[in-house]
Amino acid sequence: xxxxxxxxxxxxxxxxxxxxxxxxxxxxxxxxxxxxxxxxxxxxxxxxxxxxxxxxxxxxxxxxxxxxxxxxxxxxxxxxxxxxxxxxxxxxxxxxxxxxxxxxxxxxxxxxxxxxxxxxxxxxxxxxxxxxxxxxxxxxxxxxxxxxxxxxxxxxxxxxxxxxxxxxxxxxxxxxxxxxxxxxxxxxxxxxxxxxxxxxxxxxxxxxxxxxxxxxxxxxxxxxxxxxxxxxxxxxxxxxxxxxxxxxxxxxxxxxxxxxxxxx
Amino acid sequence: xxxxxxxxxxxxxxxxxxxxxxxxxxxxxxxxxxxxxxxxxxxxxxxxxxxxxxxxxxxxxxxxxxxxxxxxxxxxxxxxxxxxxxxxxxxxxxxxxxxxxxxxxxxxxxxxxxxxxxxxxxxxxxxxxxxxxxxxxxxxxxxxxxxxxxxxxxxxxxxxxxxxxxxxxxxxxxxxxxx
Ligand SMILES: Nc1ncnc2c1ncn2[C@@H]1O[C@H](COP(=O)(O)OP(=O)(O)OP(=O)(O)O)[C@@H](O)[C@H]1O
Ligand SMILES: [Mg+2]
Numbered sequence: 022x023x024x025x026x027x028x029x030x031x032x033x034x035x036x037x038x039x040x041x042x043x044x045x046x047x048x049x050x051x052x053x054x055x056x057x058x059x060x061x062x063x064x065x066x067x068x069x070x071x072x073x074x075x076x077x078x079x080x081x082x083x084x085x086x087x088x089x090x091x092x093x094x095x096x097x098x099x100x101x102x103x104x105x106x107x108x109x110x111x112x113x114x115x116x117x118x119x120x121x122x123x124x125x126x127x128x129x130x131x132x133x134x135x136x137x138x139x140x141x142x143x144x145x146x147x148x149x150x151x152x153x154x155x156x157x158x159x160x161x162x163x164x165x166x167x168x169x170x171x172x173x174x175x176x177x178x179x180x181x182x183x184x185x186x187x188x189x190x191x192x193x194x195x196x197x198x199x200x201x202x203x204x205x206x207x208x209x210x211x212x213x214x215x216x217x218x219x220x221x222x223x224x225x226x227x228x229x230x231x232x233x234x235x236x237x238x239x240x241x242x243x244x245x246x247x248x249x250x251x252x253x254x255x256x257x258x259x260x261x262x263x264x265x266x267x268x269x270x271x272x273x274x275x276x277x278x279x280x281x282x283x284x285x
Numbered sequence: 286x287x288x289x290x291x292x293x294x295x296x297x298x299x300x301x302x303x304x305x306x307x308x309x310x311x312x313x314x315x316x317x318x319x320x321x322x323x324x325x326x327x328x329x330x331x332x333x334x335x336x337x338x339x340x341x342x343x344x345x346x347x348x349x350x351x352x353x354x355x356x357x358x359x360x361x362x363x364x365x366x367x368x369x370x371x372x373x374x375x376x377x378x379x380x381x382x383x384x385x386x387x388x389x390x391x392x393x394x395x396x397x398x399x400x401x402x403x404x405x406x407x408x409x410x411x412x413x414x415x416x417x418x419x420x421x422x423x424x425x426x427x428x429x430x431x432x433x434x435x436x437x438x439x440x441x442x443x444x445x446x447x448x449x450x451x452x453x454x455x456x457x458x459x460x461x462x463x464x
Contacts, residue, residue, distance in 0.1 A: 145359075171358050171377050178357030210432075214375055214393070216355060 023054075025127045025137040026258075027156035029180075031172030033143030035164045036193035039229060039239075041140040042070045043248070044160075046238040047255030049104035053135040056095065056105045058127070060152040061142040062117060065109035072099060072236020073106055082110040085122045091129065100241070105134075115147040120154035127155025145179060153180065159188035160220065165195055165206040174215055189220035191254060196225045221254035222265060223247050347384050356380065356394065363400075376416055385409075395419075398442075409441040409454055418442050418449065425449040 028041045038061070045057045059067035062082065068074045076096045079089035084107070091107075098104035107130075110117065130137045141152035153159060159180050163173035173190070180188055192208060199205040212219055226247035232239040239248035240255065253263045348366035355370075358377025362368060367384035378394035380386055386398045388410035397419035399406025404421040414435055418425045423444055439454035 167376075174358040174375050174377060178360050181354070181357075213391075214373075216373070 023131040023133075023135045023137055024158065025131055025139060025156045026158050026160060027060075027139040027141055027153045028160045028162060029141035029149065029152060029176055030143065030162040030169070031145060031149075031176040032163075032169045035169050036162050036191075036223070037143075038067050038070055038140050039233065040160065040162050040191055040193065040223075040251075041067060041138050042238045043240040043251035044255055044258065045071075045104060045136075045138050046098075046101070047240045047251055048136050048138075048258070049098065049101040050241070051255065051259065052103070054103045054133070055101075055136045055138065056107060056130050056134040058107045058130070058137060058139045059109035060123070060139050060148065062109045062148065062151075063111065063114045064142065065111050067140050068096075068106060068108045070233050070236065071106055071238070073108075074236075077108045080108045080110040081126075082113050082117045085118050085126060091126075115142065115151065118151050120150050123151045123154040125155075145175065149176075149179075153183065153185060156185065159185055160191055161188045161215075161217065162191045162193055163211065163215070164193050165200065165208070165211060167206065170206060170211055170214060177215060177217060188217055189258075190215055190217050191220050192222045194225040195222050219265075220257055221250055223250040223254070349384075350382075355390065358394075365401075374410075374415075382406075396442075404444045407441050407443045409439065411439050412437075413440045413442060413451055418451075420444050420449055423449040427451070 028037045028044070030037050038059075041057055045055050049055045057067060057071070058081065059065050060081070061067070065080075068077060073096050079094035081094070083089035084091050084094045095105040095107055098106065127137055127139070137155075139152050139156055142148035161173050161176055161180075163169045177188055180186075190212070192211060195208070196205060200207050208219075208222060224246045226239070226245055228239050228242060228245035229247050232242060232245070232248075238251075239245045240251040242248040250266060253266055256263050348364075350362070350364045350366060350368050352362065352368065352370045353372070355372035356362065356374045356378035358375055361379045361381075363381045365383045367386070368380050368382040369387045369389070370380070371389045373390040374380060374388050374392045374394040374396065376393045379396075380394070381397040381400045383401045383403065383406075384398065385406050386396050386408045388396075388408075390410070391412045392408070392410035392415050394415065395417045396408045396415055398408045399421040400419075402421050404423075406420055408415075408418060408420065412432075412435065414427050414430075414432055416426070418427070420443065425442075436453065440451050441454045442449060442451045444450075445452075
């Protein structure tokens with residue numbers, strides 16, 4: 022029986038889809054059988070980020086409505102035999118699916134896959150509720166901006182209210198130079214407010230934009246800093262104890278070490 | 286001096302005695318009265334030695350809600366009594382209480398004590414840096430200080446001389462000479 026992990030944030034555009042694609046590819050590269058669910062119905066783009074857009078025949082709503090079989094809707098990744106995508110419907114909206122249908126779907130997929138990653142839409146409404154319904158655990162993505170942290174906090178509160186405790190935090194798009202100048206929230210401040218366990222920090226990296234457009238997750242790119250961060254995040258998710266990577270400044274990350282401690 | 290319902294409530298029995306006891310140091314008195322036996326060493330206050338504390342009655346008149354977690358953004362608590370939070374109150378969270386608000390952590394959200402107009406109500410927290418603070422009809426916001434510039438000590442917010450002030454918490458009750 023696999024584990025279902027939802028990637029969520031509250032605020033839009035902070036890197037949920039990027040994170041889902043990269044962790045998914047990272048877990049597949051490590052040999053696990055992985056399925057990605059694009060739960061952003063009506064605004065799908067995980068397929069684009071994975072470079073699988075042109076292979077879609079059926080989607081999540083087709084499966085839930087019994088119009089297509091799960092195995093026919095799952096798209097196999099180009100690079101990994103053991104990585105699959107269940108795309109979102111583009112012509113429907115969030116109300117096409119109910120939380121109970123998502124629970125049933127995710128439970129079925131957990132029979133077959135080691136990891137089921139669910140890419141949540143932004144917001145706290147129906148789409149979010151669908152995305153988290155079937156998840157065993159949550160990864161909350163936030164950027165070092167006040168509004169993003171506020172929304173992440175809201176999401177963590179909603180997750181706690183649904184008895185989904187101990188979400189992990191991923192801080193995305195950090196720019197060490199800006200933090201140093203005080204133009205960005207610093208990581209310690211974010212952790213202090215959100216008070217959840219930090220899984221990793223991903224630098225702002227042009228390689229992400231390039232890889233997104235090419236449909237090649239950065240985690241597979243040995244040169245990219247963000248890719249390296251996602252490799253580390255994947256390994257931490259698998260229970261390995263990897264120290265936080267240094268971006269540029271010693272001072273920024275020196276203090277962080279005390280925050281890392283994983284149950285595995 | 287307007288006395289809140291809470292004053293004197295700790296003691297049933299002679300009215301004069303209750304005021305005496307509750308005034309100088311409510312917290313300390315509260316503690317001592319919880320211990321078994323007569324711990325009040327001032328014989329003049331207890332001529333008969335028969336006073337008992339009716340906390341049940343106090344709790345009915347001013348109930349206290351205990352919240353054993355951090356209040357996160359978007360979470361709102363309204364309560365017709367005191368509110369105690371064992372955790373933080375994050376930005377975007379709100380507490381409104383008829384009585385006092387006590388936060389055993391960071392207060393960064395919005396807190397309104399004495400929401401029905403009780404100007405004697407207080408807000409105390411290990412660290413106070415609220416988005417906005419209200420006591421009765423008074424509204425204030427914390428000065429725009431970075432958190433590292435804040436005093437590293439528990440504080441209390443209250444109305445003093447018609448102004449909402451935040452002051453260092455003093456455990457012996459000197460913060461509230463009038464209560
Ligand atoms: N670490 C990064 N460095 C540079 N660009 C990034 C990084 N992470 C994400 N981006 C860019 O930010 C944009 C938004 O990312 P993404 O689509 O992953 O966010 P999202 O949270 O899924 O958005 P939505 O809420 O719309 O679903 C994309 O253009 C992506 O390439
Ligand atoms: Mg997305």
